[in-house]
Amino acid sequence: MPILGIIASQISGHLAPPSSFYSIATATGNNTSTIITFSSIPQTYKSLQIRMMGSAAYGSNGNTNIYCQFNSDSTAANYYNHFFFGAGSTTPASSVALSRLCNGPDTPVTTSTFGVGVIDFIDYTSTTKNKTTRAFTGYDFNGDGIGYVALSSQLWMNTSAITSISLVAGDANWSTGTTIALYGVK
Amino acid sequence: MADTATYDLIASQTLASAASSITFSSIAASWTDLRIVFNVTAVSTDNLYVRYNGDTASNYSITELWGDGASTGSLQTSNAAFLYITDKGSITTTPALYAFDIFSYAGSAYKTTLWNIANDRNGSGYSTSGVGLWRSTSAITSVNLYSPGGSNLAAGTTAYLYGIKAA
Numbered sequence: 001m002p003i004l005g006i007i008a009s010q011i012s013g014h015l016a017p018p019s020s021f022y023s024i025a026t027a028t029g030n031n032t033s034t035i036i037t038f039s040s041i042p043q044t045y046k047s048l049q050i051r052m053m054g055s056a057a058y059g060s061n062g063n064t065n066i067y068c069q070f071n072s073d074s075t076a077a078n079y080y081n082h083f084f085f086g087a088g089s090t091t092p093a094s095s096v097a098l099s100r101l102c103n104g105p106d107t108p109v110t111t112s113t114f115g116v117g118v119i120d121f122i123d124y125t126s127t128t129k130n131k132t133t134r135a136f137t138g139y140d141f142n143g144d145g146i147g148y149v150a151l152s153s154q155l156w157m158n159t160s161a162i163t164s165i166s167l168v169a170g171d172a173n174w175s176t177g178t179t180i181a182l183y184g185v186k
Numbered sequence: 187m188a189d190t191a192t193y194d195l196i197a198s199q200t201l202a203s204a205a206s207s208i209t210f211s212s213i214a215a216s217w218t219d220l221r222i223v224f225n226v227t228a229v230s231t232d233n234l235y236v237r238y239n240g241d242t243a244s245n246y247s248i249t250e251l252w253g254d255g256a257s258t259g260s261l262q263t264s265n266a267a268f269l270y271i272t273d274k275g276s277i278t279t280t281p282a283l284y285a286f287d288i289f290s291y292a293g294s295a296y297k298t299t300l301w302n303i304a305n306d307r308n309g310s311g312y313s314t315s316g317v318g319l320w321r322s323t324s325a326i327t328s329v330n331l332y333s334p335g336g337s338n339l340a341a342g343t344t345a346y347l348y349g350i351k352a353a
Contacts (some may be wrong), residue, residue, distance in 0.1 A: 021193035023353040042189070051219055051350065053289045053298070086251025086260030086315070112296045112323060116289040138300055138317025140249045142264045147249030149260075149300075149317040177295060181218065181352035184189060 020186040021049075027182075029054060029174025036174055038182045039164040041124075045184030048121040048162075053114045054178035056169035067168035068119070070131065070156050083135075083152030114177060115139035124162040131156040192217070192351045201343045204229050207332035208345045215292035215325050217349030224284040224331060225344045228277055232335040234284070235268035236318075238297065238326045242267050250316035269318040271331075272303055278340065280307050284331070292325040 022045070027036045034056070041048070054066075069079075117137035123129055133156075138149035156162075167180060194217070199208055208224070226234070237246075244265040251260045252274075263270045271284065282305035289298055296319055303314040320326075329347075333339055 019191070019193040021191070021350070022189040023192050023351060024189050026352040051287075051289070051352070053295075084251070086249060088249055088260055088262030112294075112321075113319065114289075114295055114298060116287070116298045116300055116317070118287060118300065136300055136302070136315065138249065138315075139298065140247050140262075140317045140319040142247040142319060142321065147247070147262050147317065149249050149251050149315050151251075151315055179218075179290065179352070183192070183350075183352075 022184045022186065024182045024184050027180050029056075029176060029178030031173050031176050034169045034173050035166050036178075036180050037164055037166040041163050041165065041182070042184065043125045043161060043163070045125075045186055046123070047185045048124050048165075049183045049185065050117075050119040050121075050165070050167070050180060051183065052117050052119070052167070052178075052180040054169075054180060055114045055175045056172040056178075065170040066117075066137075067170060068133070068154060069166040069168060070158070070162045071160060071164050072166070073156070073158065078157050080155045080157070081152060083150050085148060085150035087146075087148050111175075111177065113139070113141060121162060121165070126159070127161055128159055130159060131162060190351070190353055192349070193221075194349045194351075196347045196349050198347070199345045201339060201341050203341050204337040205339050205343075206337045207330055208339065208343070209328060209330040210345070210347045211328035213291075213327050213329070213347070216351070217292075218290065218352040219350045220286075220288040220291050220326070220329070221348040221350060222286040222288070222329060223346045223348075225281050226284060227281045227340040227342055228333075229338045229340045230335070231274075231277055232333045232338040234271045235332055235334060236271055236286070236299075237268050237330045237332070238320050238322070239324060239328050240330065241320070241322065245321045246270075246318065247321075248316055248318040250314060252312055252314040254312040255310065269299065269320070271301065271316065272314055274305070274312050274314075277305075277307060280305070280311075288326060288329070294323050296321050296323065297326055
């Protein structure tokens with residue numbers, strides 16, 4: 001049991017039993033592939049969540065979009081995406097439609113800085129609904145004009161249960177240090 | 187794929203009287219990510235900042251997106267001495283929800299945090315989403331949310347610290 005210190009007035013610290021949130025699998029980048037895939041995803045949860053810390057192509061400062069594909073479906077017309085974002089001095093908020101895109105963490109400029117994101121997949125086992133997901137992603141490089149925070153929605157126009165999720169780095173291989181973890185919620 | 191239960195409540199706090207800050211300290215490196223949820227009511231409207239490990243040097247920066255019903259905006263800070271969470275603060279009558287995700291808090295990379303603020307005020311209010319960077323490779327062992335103007339975190343303010351461990 002970890003020892004936790006609490007500094008504030010009025011303390012009520014304690015440990016609680018585990019919740020209904022389960023770690024399913026974790027994948028890492030190694031500079032050799034643009035794709036990280038979770039396959040054979042158990043169909044025993046209500047929803048899934050991906051928590052990621054990642055980068056692709058150090059030093060480019062480019063806009064490396066993160067594509068999200070389900071069940072190996074790479075047909076662009078089957079996906080749609082909307083998002084709004086803030087980037088400091090640039091357009092405060094906007095929205096665009098892009099096919100097959102899960103807008104995600106962008107490219108860092110140093111090996112110590114990564115983009116991060118949380119993506120939720122609700123009712124992924126349904127065989128009657130198209131699949132809608134949401135993502136909250138961002139990165140910050142100390143205010144040099146390329147920080148970015150975004151909230152996005154993705155639609156996969158397919159009623160199949162999701163059995164695999166691929167995260168595709170748009171411009172380069174997933175770098176070493178990239179960690180993408182898949183969780184299930186019961 | 188084997189699964190393992192996680193999302194552990196590590197600690198919680200409830201203020202019985204007004205305070206200027208809430209700190210979780212001596213956080214063990216037992217999880218992959220931290221999630222912290224604050225439900226803040228204010229004594230008076232004030233900014234809210236966050237520091238890690240008591241670091242007061244200029245190692246923080248943020249990028250933020252906000253909307254208040256009438257307008258939207260985005261701002262950035264650089265080389266700041268804290269994570270600039272909001273200048274809109276909380277108010278005395280309705281609580282504001284702050285939710286932070288701190289990724290790989292015990293890892294060797296710089297630490298990046300995502301946060302959302304939800305603060306509806308029955309006709310006014312705002313929503314904010316932000317990302318912040320702490321340029322330190324040290325493991326985060328303490329998190330301090332503070333109100334720089336004084337004891338503006340009101341009685342009843344709650345804070346919950348969770349740990350999420352990847353397989």
